[in-house]
Amino acid sequence: MGIMSRRIFLSVVLCTLAGILSYRTAMGQMALYIHPRYELLVYGCALVVFLFGAVSWSSNAPLPRLSTIFLCIPVCIAVAFAPKPLGSAALVSQLGSLNAVVPATQPQARTTDTQQWNLYEWALASTVDITPYAGSTAVVEGFVVQNDELGLPDDQFMVARYVLKCCTADAGGVGMRIAWGNARQFRSDQWVRVSGTLAVESSTGVPRPLIVASSVVPIEQPGRPYLIP
Amino acid sequence: MNATIEQFVVIFLGIFYEAVPFLTIGALVSAGIHLFVDPVWLMAKIPRNRTLAALAGGLIGLFFPVCECGSVPAARSFINRGAPAPFGYAFALAAPVINPIVLISTSVAFVGVTGWGFVWWRIGLTLLVAVITARFLPLQVSQPGVADHAHTHTDDELPVLAWLRHASTDWLDMVRFLVFGAALAAAVQVFVPNGWYVALTDNPWLAVPAMMALAVIMAICSTVDAFVGLALLRTIAPNAVLAFLVFGPMIDLKSIPMFIGAFGTRVTVRMIALTTILTATACLIIGALGWV
Structure with missing residues (x-):
């Protein structure tokens, strides 16, 4: 490939990347990868990368070795x-550190009404003492986790969500066990809204929360699936 | 599709999408230094003494709010414009922490929990490790990836156009290392079980190196790692969390390839060795003396 063809190809790749960054952000899909606070920054980056594409075809600077090929990797994967x-x-790979994303301090839940608590707020409450909340009403949304490694009885499954602080590289899971007679009817990754009552088991000496569900309703995956503390 | 591949893709793209804007800022700053900073002025302002130059490099990040993705191209540009190498090295190592954004995020995360002590330890130890490391690295920088900027613009070119051309060359030069590093970090996260460090951190001697290794693997942006560190503080010794917060912004799987591209393999290997030894030793001593 001649130098001019390589430059044109590079421009196309750069402009495609700029297009992907802006399109994903505009469509709300960037929220599947990064914290929303960075979205404005991504728009700015897309503009600059587009300008890079515009100036690079007419540049006479030598192209860094393999740069276009490496740049094609995220572009091709994204497409x-x-x-x-x-x-x-x-989540299964981080079961040993489930709820570890909750900080040592106890930030206040948004409200004292436990019906409005999400899984992160229930995990916050669990780090101190969940026992006083036994009998409270719980309504949580999340995806179903069905896995033998959880060691759950047949009438239980886990509902979980990820908490994001920066990007998917630091996403940590929070989850709760759900008691539901027909627990195996839901496949893993199905999003559900669970309503029920909090129970606290302490057979091992450690209080373990469990939502005894009165209803489990399948829902669409939310536009912003990660919890942002 | 295989769930493991899907997981790799989501983490890889997450790191890339999050890091590429910061790399872009770094490339724009780098090009600005190259075009608008007079080398004679720069040489006159920066001390020639290696230690003082490293100290100045460690502190100059207060005026350049860049994380590790942006600090490497900017550091390379400083050196190319005539700054002493220790100045550039210390900037590359310290700027991800010693900058206004990270200082605020660390304070917000920790002051209410541990008081100011932890924040000062993070700042002080980062500066100390960066300055000592930079002081003892080779003065000659081999830069295998550096494109020749001499041809990139003509005198009659508009300054903004010249700036964009320089920035695009720098950006292209570094983005391949970012792609490689992001892929490596994602692969390790996907294929190495996540709970391994929990077992290691039970041992007070292994906790520090384990948390340093975790920081390298997670490759979290320094602008937010304080909040991850805060969560770890619940289960992990404070000196090991300090090691995580000092070492991670300096060395991680996405920044190592960028260091190699900017400074060459020889400097990078010594840089990693020195920062590892210094951070681990300091954090073990701090833990043993109960200072955090």
């Missing part, structure tokens, strides 16, 4: 793979 959030498979 080839439909946008998707982290799901249950990633």
Whole structure:
């Protein structure tokens, strides 16, 4: 490929990347990968990368070795793979550190009304003493986790969500066990809204929360699937 | 599709999408330094003494709010414009922490929990490790990836056009290392079980190196790592969390390839070795003496 063809190709790749960054952000899909606070920054980056593409075809500077090929990798992956959030498979690998994303301090939940608490707020309450909340009404949304490694009885499954602080590289899971007679009817990654009552088991000496569900309703995956503390 | 591949893709794109704006800012700053900073002025302002130059480099980040993705191209540009190498090295290592954004995020995260002590330890130890490391690295920088900027513009070109051309060359030069580093970090996260460090951190001697290794693997942007560190503080010793917050912004899987591209393999290997030894030793001593 001649130098001019390489420059034109590079311009196309840069402009495609700029297009992907702006399109994903405009469509709300960037929220599947990064914290929303960075979205404005991504728009700015897309504009600059587009300008890079515009000036690079007429530049006479030598192209850094392999730069276009390396740049094609994220572009091709972004085009080839439909946008998707982290799901249950990633959570299973971090079961040993589930809820570790909750800080040592106790930030206040948004409200004292437990019906409005999300899984992160329930995890916050669990780090101190969940026992006083036994009998409280709980309504949580999340994706289903069905996995033998959880060691759950047949009438229980886990509902979980990821908490994002920066990007998917630091996403940590929060989850709660759900008691529901027909627990196996839901496949992993199915999003559900669970309504029920909080129970606290302490058979091992450690209080373990469990929502005894009165209803489990399948829902669409939310536009912003990660919880942002 | 295989769930593991999906997980890799989501984490890889997450790191890339989050890091590429900061790399772009770094490239624009780098090009600005190259075009608008007079080398004679720069040489006159920066001390020639290696230690003082490193100290100045460690502190100059207060005026350049860049994280690790942006600090490397900017540091390279400083050196190319005539700044002493220790100045550039210390800037590359310290600027991800010693900058206004990270100082605020660290304060917000920790002051209410640990008081100011933890914040000062993070700042002080980062500066100390960066300055000592930069002081003892080679003065000659081999830069295998540096494109020749001499041809990139003509005198009659509009300054903004010249700036964009320089920035695009710098950006292209570094983005391949970012792509490689992001892929490596994502692969390690996906294929190495996530709970391994929990077992290691039970041992007070292994906790510090384990948390440093975790910081390298997670490759979190320094602008937010304080909040991750805060969450870790619940289960992990404070000196090990300090090691995570000092070492991670300096060395991680996405910044290592960028260091190699900017400074060459020889400098990078010594840089990693020195920062590792210094951070681990300091954090173990701090832990043993109960200072955090």
